[in-house]
Amino acid sequence: DAMVIQNPRYQVTQFGKPVTLSCSQTLNHNVMYWYQQKSSQAPKLLFHYYDKDFNNEADTPDNFQSRRPNTSFCFLDIRSPGLGDAAMYLCATRRAGSSYEQYFGPGTRLTVT
Amino acid sequence: QKEVEQNSGPLSVPEGAIASLNCTYSDRGSQSFFWYRQYSGKSPELIMFIYSNGDKEDGRFTAQLNKASQYVSLLIRDSQPSDSATYLCAVIPQTGANNLFFGTGTRLTVIP
Numbered sequence: 001d002a003m004v005i006q007n008p009r010y011q012v013t014q015f016g017k018p019v020t021l022s023c024s025q026t027l028n029h030n031v032m033y034w035y036q037q038k039s040s041q042a043p044k045l046l047f048h049y050y051d052k053d054f055n056n057e058a059d060t061p062d063n064f065q066s067r068r069p070n071t072s073f074c075f076l077d078i079r080s081p082g083l084g085d086a087a088m089y090l091c092a093t094r095r096a097g098s099s100y101e102q103y104f105g106p107g108t109r110l111t112v113t
Numbered sequence: 114q115k116e117v118e119q120n121s122g123p124l125s126v127p128e129g130a131i132a133s134l135n136c137t138y139s140d141r142g143s144q145s146f147f148w149y150r151q152y153s154g155k156s157p158e159l160i161m162f163i164y165s166n167g168d169k170e171d172g173r174f175t176a177q178l179n180k181a182s183q184y185v186s187l188l189i190r191d192s193q194p195s196d197s198a199t200y201l202c203a204v205i206p207q208t209g210a211n212n213l214f215f216g217t218g219t220r221l222t223v224i225p
Contacts, residue, residue, distance in 0.1 A: 033212075042201065042216060042217045042218065043157065043215050048212065050210070094211075096211075100205055101147065102147075104149075104158070107156040
């Protein structure tokens with residue numbers, strides 16, 4: 001089945017230790033998004049790729065970086081995680097040009113100790 | 114300012130009743146509207162989208178859009194305990210890169 005996959009599902013990292021979260025998709029969608037969601041809050045868009053074009057939200061901290069080496073994969077790098085970065089990180093995809101619906105992966109729950 | 118407002122709830126309805134969830138948005142030019150269901154600890158799941166004024170039905174779900182009043186609602190008929198979740202309203206405003214702006218969600222509890 002076509003889907004959005006995120007790995008790992010749960011990640012524990014130490015304060016200040018770099019961490020990378022991954023997302024892959026078999027939907028062949030050209031737009032990929034990274035969101036951060038904290039408890040009882042709305043998902044907050046961090047950045048997105050439209051094909052290879054990277055779009056950073058104005059209030060995304062510099063601590064967060066992203067890479068998209070090909071259509072199927074996208075990575076979220078947190079260079080120096082702080083306690084405030086503990087959250088669910090959601091990857092979503094969309095097929096531009098034909099629809100506006102976004103489809104989410106299962107998420108990665110990040111804990112910072 | 115691009116805002117999406119939802120009553121956080123919790124909204125409690127008995128099993129078999131109609132659950133009505135409401136969402137208002139601030140950007141009058143918004144064109145696309147979405148409802149996502151999110152179970153606790155899980156990711157959002159798209160359940161409905163609507164682009165035109167009026168009603169759109171899919172099984173037990175009906176989305177209603179009123180652009181003049183800037184609100185969109187979701188009706189769930191014959192509510193089941195498995196419908197208990199947080200429902201997120203999302204809007205694509207007129208300006209921008211077709212990105213979604215989410216409300217904080219309404220928590221629905223269906224009581225058996």
